[in-house]
Amino acid sequence: MTINAFINRLEITIFRHRLFVLVSFILLSLFLGFQASQIKLDASFTKNIPLNHEYMKTYLKHRENFGGANNVLISVCHQKGDIFNPEFFTALKGVHDQLFFIPGVNRTQVKSLFSPSTRFVEVVEDGFAGGPVVPADFKADEHGLNIVKNNIEKAGIVGRIVADDYSCAMVKAILMEKNPNTGEKLDSIALASVLENEVRKPFEKGNITVHIIGFTKMVGDVAEGAKGVVTFFAVAIAITSVMVFLFSRSISLTILPIACSLIAVIWQMGLLSSLGFGLDPMSILVPFLVFAIGVSHGVQMINAIGKKVAQGLPTKDAAQFSFRSLIIPGGAALLSDTVGFITLLSIDIGIIRELAITASLGVAVIIFTNLLLLPVLISYLNLHKNSQTAQEKTATQSDNNSSLWRFMASFTQRGVATIILAITTLLFLLGYHYSQQLKIGELHAGAPALHEESRYNQDTFLITNRYAISVDYMSVIVETTANACTDTNVLKTMDDFQWHMENVQGVQSAVSLPSVMKVINAGYYEGNLKWRIISPNQFALAQALSNVPSSTGLLNNECSVMPIILFLKDHKAETIDRVVEQAKLNISQLNNDLLTFKLASGPIGVMGATNEAVAEAQLPMMIYVYAAVIILCLISFRSVRATISVVVPLFVVSTLAQWLMTALDIGLTVSTLPVIALGVGIGVDYGIYILSTMSVKLRDGLSLNDAYLAALYERGSAVLITGITLAIGVSTWFFSDLKFQVDMGILLTFMFLVNMLAAVTVLPAIASFLWKTEK
Known part of the structure; x- marks a missing residue:
């Protein structure tokens, strides 16, 4: 059975049994709605760390003796x-x-x-x-x-x-x-x-x-700030409703796509709860993204139905035709989103994996709610009664936009396309150059999820300023043989490591068993500094050790494991990178048969491991995302040229987004890394919808210019209104109490808008060199 035959049979089955479809959706929505009401905020320390990283294995192994980072x-x-x-x-x-x-x-x-x-x-x-x-x-x-x-x-x-x-x-x-x-x-x-x-x-x-x-208090403050997400959600729904109404000029065609998108969110929450997941404060923004993506596809559906009604088709026939024409491009776009989000599972950090599951579930259900339920619901309306009015509206809108569409159609002309591609190439080269300066990790003092003026960060600054030690510390664990605390060679090696690390820029101070024993040893000689040494005499070492109980956290009961605690001035990415790099260098020189230095425990150890996991995951994640998009585009269009036209603008925008992060001093972290994948997944929708119409017109024998013009008349308004609506919705995040939500809002606003602009400018410019201008 061919794809077209399958889609025709699916269309006939769905619309012939509309009532059964609606009842099924109502029952499912009631069940999943109840499940969604049971969902709870869920946060834990271990979800935020890469448990399989070598640092974290060391941390988990010794946290009972020396405490953890939580x-x-x-x-x-x-x-x-x-x-x-x-x-x-x-x-x-x-x-x-x-x-x-x-x-x-x-x-x-x-x-x-x-x-x-x-x-x-x-x-x-x-x-x-x-x-x-x-x-x-x-x-x-x-x-x-x-x-x-x-x-x-x-x-x-x-x-x-x-x-x-x-x-x-x-x-x-x-x-x-x-x-x-x-x-x-x-x-x-x-x-x-x-x-x-x-x-x-x-x-x-x-x-x-x-x-x-502390981590727990920070998560609590983030959860408190996350309550404001409900307000932003309400504002986004209001803004989206206004924009959709201005586009459709119909209350019913405004309510239905909004309702179907909200049903998608309910299904998402219900499925998460049914699978035993909670909603982490760091991924609480995902439901809004699901709503936004649902509205994006809903606008395409009401746009297609409205145009067919305006041409005189009954509403049911228009809904059937639109379902048939949009199920492949819409399904391909949503599958690209879903698979793109699933690629985040490759990152060995619990919170990112939960975000991947949350997002992919939400996008997957949009296939049912906005590509299937929405046309079925619209088919019950009596839009055909106003077909003449709708036809006049469509004609008026076409007249109003015709000059804009004809201007944009000129992007397929080789001369104009050359200028567009030259500007795009220049921007890409600049973006690539500055994106290489993107830093992995946090770039600001205090908890990065919260604003600097938040109570939590003000408390952090007070503690940092009034105490000699920093709250940002890293423990380097020394593993050796039992009773090594009185081994002169072991203690001297540890002392050498500590001395080297105390002289690294960014390390405020350090403490270890040898440093304490040296002070105690001097105490036996009236505090004379000449005796602040690691004594070569084992009895003197035992005498000093007797004053250091294991409760100090400087040794375990068997005297076989001892931490060297390094206090850093901050947890900025460059500070952590410098300290970890120097620690690895010294470890490579000092490790011997007697002892082994192992990184790392403490808050900075966790951050260092997380930064390394993010750095390692960045390139593979992008490869997986683009591989998924390329494969689905090849399946959908069965054309290498079409795939290139869709994917290249996405890649340019991703690079520019990393440039923006560098310019705004936003580091690549657990909260910002998924945004790049989300932006690619959502951005592909614009190109797929435009190129799906272009491909049909090109196969019908139209020139590239006419095919793109036809695509603009059919889909241009919906693409523009979707990009603007989504950008306005996430731009409200600029006023959030959560710093990471502000950062995500900036990046998503940029990616929604620029991906939309790239789809209507760069895509046709690339197409002008891949297709002949006349056929």
């Missing part, structure tokens, strides 16, 4: 003066205790001034003396506060647990992967709400301020 830092500050007053210590104790008992917090890893593991050591006549910084019998009176102040200075925790200016003190905690009460995966969004309502609000009063940062 931590919470809470800085309690006093706005007037220093921390040594009863009001502050009452608040700090309250925050510590409250955090300690929150389900999901690893209680053994909670650290503050009130932790028993926060100790001081001092040199006395008999050797060393020490104890908890805050004694068990502590009272927040003048005497007790003076004791604590002295102990803080002896403990050497200023800049780490206590702010440099004594205005704040820190409470740190590591989070578990699962909630110990339920055994289920830790709900980051719910935990963020608990931190806000049970930690910040009760204790932030009077002169006390509480500042909370």
Whole structure:
């Protein structure tokens, strides 16, 4: 059976049993609507990291001993003066205790001034003396506060647990992967709400301020900002409705494509819920894209039906004819979108894979809702009663646009086409040159998903400014043999690595077991700096080691694994790249039979792994996306010339989009990488619709100029209105509370508009050199 025969049989079956089709859609929509109502926001730390990356294998292997990157830092500050007053210590104790008992917090890893593991050591006549910084019998009176102040200075925790200016003190905690009460995966969004309502609000009063940062709190703030997406969705629906009405001049032809696109979103959410997925805050924008793509194809359908009605066909016949003529180009475009999104599954990061599943499901259902359900619904309307009016409207619109269409048809003339292609080539070369400067990773301080002025980023900046350590740290794990903590060669090698890394630009400071043992060793000699060394005497090393318990996080119980913690000034892409590059260089020189350095744990280790995964996935992803588009175009058009005409403009626009990212200082990250694939998938629709009409006219014997002119008369208005409508819809994202949504809005607005312009300018210009101007 040929494709045409199959489509004819499908058309007859669908429209002969319209009522059955409608009832089936209603029942499916009710079921999937109920399923969609059960969907929840779902975020977890591990979804945001490439679990199979070598850094993350090291991180997962040792996180039980040294904590993970999913931590919470809470800085309690006093706005007037220093921390040594009863009001502050009452608040700090309250925050510590409250955090300690929150389900999901690893209680053994909670650290503050009130932790028993926060100790001081001092040199006395008999050797060393020490104890908890805050004694068990502590009272927040003048005497007790003076004791604590002295102990803080002896403990050497200023800049780490206590702010440099004594205005704040820190409470740190590591989070578990699962909630110990339920055994289920830790709900980051719910935990963020608990931190806000049970930690910040009760204790932030009077002169006390509480500042909370960490992945979980950041996700909670993103989820809070994501609630505004509903507003943007409503605005987009309103704008789209107005634009579609101005195009169709019919309330019914405005309502139906909007309704079918919303049904596609409901089906998408219902399918996700049925498959056991939630909706991550970072992919909450995908439903809007599904709606936008649905409207795009819906506009093509009502445009085709309206023109046939205007020619005098009854509405049912016009709907059948439009279904038959659009099912191949529309199906090819939507399959290109779907397969393009599925290629994102090749990226080994959970959040991107979920986005791929979410987007591909949504686009796939549009084939049913906007290419099948929409014409069936329209076939029940009585548009033929107004056929004369519609015909007059169409004639008027054609007269209004004829001069524009004839001007655009001149793009197929060799002279004009040469100028267009010369400009396109110049833009492409410039875009390619600047796109090579595109950086992988975050380019700004603070949480990149949020604006700089957000509470979370302001808390981050405060903690970074008031403490000597950075919240951006990386742990290089040293694996060796048991009891290696007293092996001089092992400790000296670690110390050499630390010294080299401390001298790398971007590294603020570093700490490791050897660096602490050197200080302790000097303490046995009245603090003389000459003795701040790794002693060659094993007994001296054992003596120094006895003052460093495993609870410090500088060694495990067997003394076979030790981290070297590097504190970086920020997490910008260039900083991470520089530090990781130098770490790898030093590791290659220092690794030996005694020990092995392994990258990397900590927040910067996670970011470094993610950046490398994104960099590795960038080229393969684009190859997969374009391969899918090329194959589907070849199947649809059965023409290499047609495929070239569609794909080349897409590639030029993708390159220009990367130039735009470089110019606007937007890095290639987990949130922006999928946008390139999304832009290609959606952008291909314009070219496919235009070329599908051109191909038919060319086969009928028309010249290239006449074929393109006919395509503009038939599809030009729909293509232009779709590109403008989609661009206006996503441009509202510029006002979002979420920085990553603003970035996505900028990129998608650019790609919607420029892909549309490329389809109506560059495509015919390329075609002029691939087809003869006269046939």
